[in-house]
Amino acid sequence: MNKDNYIYPAVFDYAEDGISISFPDLPGCFSCAGSDEAAYFMARDAMRGWLLVAEEYGDEIAAPTPLKDVILEANQRAVLIDVNLAFYREAYKNRAVKKTLTIPAWLNDLAEKENVNFSFVLQTALKEHLNV
Structure with missing residues (x-):
């Protein structure tokens, strides 16, 4: 059974040309943005898509790493990202x-x-x- 609410840490990696976004617990889930606000929305969108595809293919979805345990470099920040898949799951099925x-x-x-x-x-x- 799929759950509706997910919260995962994302790593925002700051560089001169923008913010790269990755998820330690979601392999291959990446995005990028030009500002913190845009990065938050892009992270949610990437995470939502990754989780919907994982559910569709029956892939294992790992438990989230506690925020305090996320290993960071000097130019990185960990941010909690939350999504509710209930609405999007229905839209994804009806595409x-x-x-x-x-x-x-x-x-x-x-x-x-x-x-x-x-x-x-x-x-x-x-x-x-x-x-x-």
Whole structure:
């Protein structure tokens, strides 16, 4: 079962050209920004995306490292980032997915002549076929 609320430490690495963002507990979860405020929002967005994909693929999601245990360099600061996935999980599941299909030319011509919305018809037919 997936949980809705997550809080993880992010490391903000300050350089002349901006802030690099990483998460010690979320391998490959990175972002960057030009200000602290932007870094906070970019960190939340990156973390949210990482967690949604991890859930989708059944990847293990590590427990967060306590903030006091995050090892930092002189130009770095640890920041707690929180996300609630409930809203985003539903939006992620309902995102549009492009499919390519083949139908007879005569059927395509007739449907186009009648201004048929192909996506709507396919969705309706799939729901009916799958009893959802």
